[in-house]
Amino acid sequence: MKKLLLASAITATTFAPMAMSAEEVNVYSYRQPFLVEPMLKEFTEETGIKVNVKFAKDGLAEKLVQEGEYSPADVVLTVDISRLAELSDKDVVQAVNSDVINGNIPSQYRDKEGEWFGVTTRARAVYSSKDRVGKLPASFDYMDLAKPEYKGKICTRPGKHPYNVSLVSAMIGHYGEAETKEWLEGVKANLARKPQGNDRGQVQAIKEGLCDYSIGNSYYLGKMLEDDKQKVWAEAVYINFPGQEDFGTHVNISGMAMAKYAPNKENALKLMEFLSGDTAQKMYAKDNFESPVKPGVEASELVASWGDYKADDLSLDEIAAHHEAAVKLLDEVKFDL
Template identity: 45%
Template sequence: MLRAPSCRSGRLLALVIACTAAAPAASLAQAGEVNVYTYREAKLVAPLFEAFTKETGIKVNTISASAGLEQRIATEGANSPADVLLTVDIGRLKEAVDLGIAQPLKSDVLDKAVPAQYRDPGGLWYAVSARARVIYAARQRVTESEITYEELADPKWKGRICIRSGQNIYNNALFAAYVAHHGDQKAEAWLAGLKANLAQKPSGGDREVARDIAAGKCDIGLGNTYYWALMNEREPDKKPWAEATKVILPTFQGHGTHMNISGVVLAKHAPNKTNAVTLIEWLVGEKAQKIYADINFEYPIRASIPPHPTIAAYGELTADPLPVATIAANKKKAATLVDKVGFDN
């Protein structure tokens, strides 16, 4: 964990933030180091950074948080020790750009490895892994093997759907993709129809969606691909929730399955820029992409790396070709429509 020299490790995170914000960037610009601000859970990124350090000799210092890292970097300004921002959603990448904390990165390595739909046209951010927003369905009660996102508003699902908050970053991205495909009016009508089909007030997270399906409170719900795999493979107390459900890869009519990304930004004032670029390029290399697939249960960005067998068992993925940048451009509209229809009420 990255710390400013005068901060005591036992203090609250807020104090740590204040101390590191006050530290001059030069004091943290040490040879052989790179400073990463990340939204990823420590246990998920640790294998990546350990492998990177072993291969390159560059030490990775991390600060993890569940929110506010973009604003923190902006507040730190030119004194920010941040070299890289690693996010779990396209919305936070867009916010980083909007706040002016990213600098363009020109890299043939990245452009070759990352498909155009998963990177910023100006090089301000790149995806390092992908995840699909899929349907968890009751294994014993749902016979369907194919469902479109549009069908979620069909009255046949009335009282049968569980979902986390409509303003959650993952749902917001899906709803933004719906706006991009169908326009504001149709998206509003669809959200109203989806709300009418809910079995209960939106709450919890994706794991809780599976829990409630297993408990018979609903029959289907939305979740990210990797949560189901984690429950099934790594979380014994939640494995019964996975066993009671199955994963269906939904699609937009005439398109494909909605994809979101984990991505990186090169910080505007990166004190260790060379090391930062080395790390970012390493994250799309074969070794890192295999770690993303085998440990994090995510879809690799690099086409040559197959997904984990558990993820592959969901079925053949036809990814929606909609550029992630287009999804980001519609997130504000989606959030407004969620409130307009009273989705979370």
């Protein structure tokens, strides 16, 4: 929450009061500055509307509750279906009915009540060592990670990170709580080290020989390949999409919602429509290596090179509904200890 963006049209602040005028829109964002700055700058150039941004790692829903009707927030940008659902559950967002947004975003990626909308998708992939493992077969499934032959070979970030909670939620949706708990116990037994770090750190661990497999979001591979230091990590792994002979690869979203008391509602709607449209969707694909939700907008050449895959069609609403159960199971098996 401390980073200050110096881009010409974007002002990032801490949780100090935000300015409000007819030519501004205020954004609360879980998304990192480098991921959203290009889109917001382009929006300002096209519309003349200044974007003020507050960045945070957590606590945005609680902040909106505390601020209530005095909140300056207009739009909330976040990652993970569970965080979007939390905004609805805490009643800090409002329904939006826009023909533009509904036309751009398929129904499977938006709330049926119109309280949140996905803007990109990302696969929860499994990375494998090129040298020690090779490319995984199409028959590989998330359930395989609990098999005895993987003992001491898997790395992952904490299980209670939202990305992993959503994966566990999807597993509950397909297999039920009892079988998912057994799976979690098996995966924990196969970990090469205590869950730690982020998704990139797990790929680094593969490069360094600490493990042979890791769980991570697909777009991180692209971000690592364009980083001078991390490129060697990315070049040491294959990206694999589990479940191709079963229910498919778990897919999550980044998304947006309009704050309940948005003081700049008209500008907020303009920003949300922009983020769902061709310009922003192409930028998400090209700059962030995420998959656009708008039909007809192609993935980047790099992402396309990873191959097509079948995505799990379990509804995001159902995944969100299993969130509490997933956290409970992670606690019961002491996954992160």
